[in-house]
Amino acid sequence: MANVVALAGPDCKPVLLSLDHEQLESGDRCMLPALHSGSFLIMAPTWEQVRGANYGTMGRPVGGTVHRPDGSSQLVMHVPDATWRYENVSGEPTFIENPTDRWSLDAEGTMVHAVKSPNTMYLTMGIGSPSLLLRAYDTFPPNASHGLNDQRFVDPSAPRQISVRGRAGWEVTARDQHANESVTYVFDAELGVAVRWQQGEAWIELESPTLDELFDPALFEWSGASRSAEDDMAKHQREHEERQRALAGIPQAIPTWLPLTTHVQSQSGDPRTGELSLSISGHAPQFTLRRWVTTIGEPKLEWPNDTTPERHRQSIGDWTYEIRSYQDIEEGECVRIVESIVPVDPPDRDAAEITSELAAEEHDRREAEVLATLGTGRILADHLKDESLLIRTDFSDDDAWCAVAVAAMAPIEQGDGTEFAAYLTCIDNRENDGMTVEGLLDALGDQPPYYAFLVDAESMQNPEMPIVVVYTGPDESDRPRGRTFRVIPSEMWGVENNLSIANMDFESFADSADEDGVFRGFPEPVRPVEEVTTREIAQWIAGDLHTDTLRELHAVLDGRKYQYPVQLFEVDMLEVHTQTRDAHNSSADILGYDEFLEATSSGGPALRGSVPAHNAYWWFVLDPSSHRPLAAYRIRYQPYTPPPAEDGVPQTLRFEVPFVNTEPVSAALLTDDDDLVDRSIVKDAILTEAARLHSDAAITGGEPIMPRIPRLPGFSIGAHLRIDGEQLFYVAIVTGVHDEFIVKEVPATGIRIVGPGEP
Numbered sequence: 001m002a003n004v005v006a007l008a009g010p011d012c013k014p015v016l017l018s019l020d021h022e023q024l025e026s027g028d029r030c031m032l033p034a035l036h037s038g039s040f041l042i043m044a045p046t047w048e049q050v051r052g053a054n055y056g057t058m059g060r061p062v063g064g065t066v067h068r069p070d071g072s073s074q075l076v077m078h079v080p081d082a083t084w085r086y087e088n089v090s091g092e093p094t095f096i097e098n099p100t101d102r103w104s105l106d107a108e109g110t111m112v113h114a115v116k117s118p119n120t121m122y123l124t125m126g127i128g129s130p131s132l133l134l135r136a137y138d139t140f141p142p143n144a145s146h147g148l149n150d151q152r153f154v155d156p157s158a159p160r161q162i163s164v165r166g167r168a169g170w171e172v173t174a175r176d177q178h179a180n181e182s183v184t185y186v187f188d189a190e191l192g193v194a195v196r197w198q199q200g201e202a203w204i205e206l207e208s209p210t211l212d213e214l215f216d217p218a219l220f221e222w223s224g225a226s227r228s229a230e231d232d233m234a235k236h237q238r239e240h241e242e243r244q245r246a247l248a249g250i251p252q253a254i255p256t257w258l259p260l261t262t263h264v265q266s267q268s269g270d271p272r273t274g275e276l277s278l279s280i281s282g283h284a285p286q287f288t289l290r291r292w293v294t295t296i297g298e299p300k301l302e303w304p305n306d307t308t309p310e311r312h313r314q315s316i317g318d319w320t321y322e323i324r325s326y327q328d329i330e331e332g333e334c335v336r337i338v339e340s341i342v343p344v345d346p347p348d349r350d351a352a353e354i355t356s357e358l359a360a361e362e363h364d365r366r367e368a369e370v371l372a373t374l375g376t377g378r379i380l381a382d383h384l385k386d387e388s389l390l391i392r393t394d395f396s397d398d399d400a401w402c403a404v405a406v407a408a409m410a411p412i413e414q415g416d417g418t419e420f421a422a423y424l425t426c427i428d429n430r431e432n433d434g435m436t437v438e439g440l441l442d443a444l445g446d447q448p449p450y451y452a453f454l455v456d457a458e459s460m461q462n463p464e465m466p467i468v469v470v471y472t473g474p475d476e477s478d479r480p481r482g483r484t485f486r487v488i489p490s491e492m493w494g495v496e497n498n499l500s501i502a503n504m505d506f507e508s509f510a511d512s513a514d515e516d517g518v519f520r521g522f523p524e525p526v527r528p529v530e531e532v533t534t535r536e537i538a539q540w541i542a543g544d545l546h547t548d549t550l551r552e553l554h555a556v557l558d559g560r561k562y563q564y565p566v567q568l569f570e571v572d573m574l575e576v577h578t579q580t581r582d583a584h585n586s587s588a589d590i591l592g593y594d595e596f597l598e599a600t601s602s603g604g605p606a607l608r609g610s611v612p613a614h615n616a617y618w619w620f621v622l623d624p625s626s627h628r629p630l631a632a633y634r635i636r637y638q639p640y641t642p643p644p645a646e647d648g649v650p651q652t653l654r655f656e657v658p659f660v661n662t663e664p665v666s667a668a669l670l671t672d673d674d675d676l677v678d679r680s681i682v683k684d685a686i687l688t689e690a691a692r693l694h695s696d697a698a699i700t701g702g703e704p705i706m707p708r709i710p711r712l713p714g715f716s717i718g719a720h721l722r723i724d725g726e727q728l729f730y731v732a733i734v735t736g737v738h739d740e741f742i743v744k745e746v747p748a749t750g751i752r753i754v755g756p757g758e759p
Contacts, residue, residue: 071423548590
C-alpha cells in the first residue's frame with residue numbers, strides 16, 4: 001500500500017514519489033528513521049531557492065481568491081506595482097486601485113473615490129492585506145530600502161512540505177523583529193506565489209492562484225456612481241471634533257501624586273567652595289487610569305485598553321478606579337496614586353436610570369446586528385456562488401426563525417479558549433415559503449458549493465432546532481444529489497467549516513447522524529487503556545505460545561534491540577472478528593488469519609494491539625486481566641516497485657546497500673542507556689566524505705538530525721551541510737562494522753535506498 005509524496009527537483013518543482021506504510025509511520029520529512037525496502041530520503045529546496053521562486057513573480061500579474069479566518073473570501077487581481085481589484089463572492093468590486101485613483105465600497109454600498117497623492121499614506125485595516133500574499137517579496141526584498149525591511153523576515157527555517165487548499169507548497173517560518181513575532185509563509189511549489197501567511201492567530205490563504213493572466217484594463221477603473229473621499233474626511237473630522245468636545249466636558253480624575261524616578265547630573269561646581277549646579281529630571285511610569293460609577297458597573301473594555309495588563313483596581317466613594325500599564329507598578333504605589341485623585345461628583349442622574357438606558361441601547365445594538373445577519377428580503381439568486389446559505393422555508397413564526405438563525409451562527413467554545421462559528425448567509429424571503437429539497441436543487445443549479453442549509457417547520461418547532469443539510473452537487477451512485485440529514489445548531493460550525501473548504505465529505509457527517517437522521521457530533525475517539533512497549537508484550541506472551549503464529553510474533557518482538565511503543569484498546573472480540581473478516585480478502589498475504597478468526601468468533605472482552613514490522617503489520621488480542629495471548633495474525637505488504645523511467649522526467653537515485661534494517665525505531669523511546677552510535681563520529685564521517693567530494697570548498701554543518709542514533713546495520717541518519725554557501729543533504733548508513741558508515745551525498749532529485757536485489 002503506497003502513498004505519494006513530492007520531492008523538490010532542481011527547479012523547485014515537485015517530483016512525485018511513492019512511500020510505503022512504514023515510511024509514512026516514521027513521520028520524518030528529511031530522513032526515514034528506519035531503512036526499509038523502497039525507502040526514500042526527501043530533499044526539500046533551500047530557503048534561497050524558495051525565495052528565488054517568489055522573486056520570479058515580481059512584475060507579473062497575479063490573482064486568486066483570498067480566504068480569512070472569519071470565513072470571508074474575495075477575488076483579488078493585482079498588476080504590479082500599484083494596480084488592484086477586489087471582488088466579493090457575488091462578483092461585485094469592493095476595492096479598485098490604479099496608479100492615479102482609488103475606489104472603495106463603504107458600509108452603505110457606495111463607491112468612495114480618492115485621487116491618489118504622493119503625500120498621502122494609505123493604511124490597510126483588519127486581518128492581513130492581500131498584498132502579504134501577492135507581493136510577499138516586499139517582506140524580504142532583494143535590496144532593503146531602509147532598516148525595517150531587513151528585519152521583517154529574519155532567520156528563516158528550512159522549507160517544509162505542506163498543502164494549502166489542495167496545492168503543494170513549501171512552508172517557511174521566520175522572525176519579524178520589528179513586531180517581535182514569528183511569521184509563517186507557504187509558497188506554491190509550482191508558481192512560487194505565497195498561498196498562506198500567518199502571524200500569531202491571524203492568517204490569510206490564497207486559493208486557485210494565477211500568474212501572468214492578462215486582466216482587462218477596464219477592471220481597474222470605475223465608471224459607476226461614487227462620491228468623493230473628501231466628503232468622508234470632512235464627516236470624520238466633524239465626528240472627531242464632537243467626540244473631543246464631549247470628552248472635554250467630563251470632569252477628569254487627576255492624581256496629585258505619581259511615583260517618580262529622579263535623574264541627577266552634575267553640570268558645574270567648585271570643590272573648594274562646595275558650589276554645585278545640578279540638572280534634575282523625573283520620570284513617572286506611563287499608565288492608563290480608568291474610572292466608572294460603581295453602582296452603574298464597569299463599561300466594556302475597548303482597544304487599546306483590552307490588551308494592556310491590569311495592575312490595580314480600587315473603589316473610593318462613588319467611583320471605582322483601575323490602573324492598566326505595560327510597566328510594573330508596585331501595589332503600594334498604585335494605592336497611593338488612586339488615593340491622591342481629587343474627587344469629582346458623579347453624573348447628576350439616578351444610576352438605575354442610566355443603567356436601564358445603557359441596557360436598552362445594548363439591546364437595540366445587538367438586535368440591529370441580528371437583523372442585519374438574518375437576510376430579510378435577500379434574493380436567493382443573488383447569492384448562489386461560494387456562500388454557505390441558510391434558507392428560511394417556513395414563515396409561521398418570525399421569533400422562532402430568528403432564534404434558529406442566531407443559534408446556528410453563534411460561536412461555540414471549544415474548552416481551550418478558542419471559538420468556532422458557522423459563517424452563513426441567511427436568506428429570509430417569502431419567495432422561498434414552502435421550498436422543498438427538489439425546489440432548492442432547481443434554484444441552485446449545478447454550481448458549487450455543493451451544500452445548503454434549510455430552516456423548515458421542524459427546525460422551528462423542535463426544541464433541538466435540527467436544520468436540514470442538503471447535498472446539491474453532481475448526482476453520483478454513491479452520493480445522490482439531494483441527500484439530506486439534519487444538524488443541531490451547536491454542531492453547525494463543524495459541518496459548515498469543513499464542507500466550505502472541502503476538508504470533509506458530505507457523507508462523513510450524513511453517515512455519522514443518529515438513527516433519527518440528526519447529526520449531534522462525532523463520537524469521542526477511542527482512547528487506549530494502556531500504553532506499553534514491545535518488550536512488555538514479548539514478556540507477557542512468552543509463557544503461552546500455543547500457536548505457530550504466536551511463536552513467530554514472540555520471536556520478532558523478543559529479537560528486537562530497542563523498545564517500540566504499543567497502544568492497547570479495550571475491544572469485544574466478536575467486533576474484532578467481524579472487522580478482521582471484512583477488512584481482508586483471501587488473496588492477501590496473511591499469517592494466522594483463520595486461527596485468529598476462530599479465536600475471536602466467540603466474543604468476549606480483550607485488549608487489542610498492533611506492531612509494525614518490515615513490510616508487514618502484526619495484530620493481536622490479549623486477555624484483559626492476565627495479558628495472556630489469545631490470538632495474532634500478520635499481514636504482509638508488497639515491497640515498493642518504482643514506476644518505469646520516463647524520458648525527460650528526473651529520476652530518483654537508486655542506492656543499493658549490502659543490508660537492510662528490519663527493525664522500526666521510535667526516536668522518543670531511545671535513551672542514553674541504549675546501545676547508541678556516537679553522533680560526533682557520524683558527523684566526522686559525513687564531513688570527511690563531503691571534503692573528499694568538495695576538496696577546496698568551505699564546509700559547515702554536518703550535525704546528525706537525530707539526537708540519539710541506534711546501532712542497527714542499515715539504519716540511515718541525515719544531516720544538513722553548507723558547502724560554499726549552498727545547502728546540501730547527506731545520509732550516513734550504519735554498517736555492521738563498529739563506527740564505520742556508508743556516506744552518500746543526496747542529489748536534488750532524492751535518493752531511494754534498497755537492499756541487495758531489491759528493485
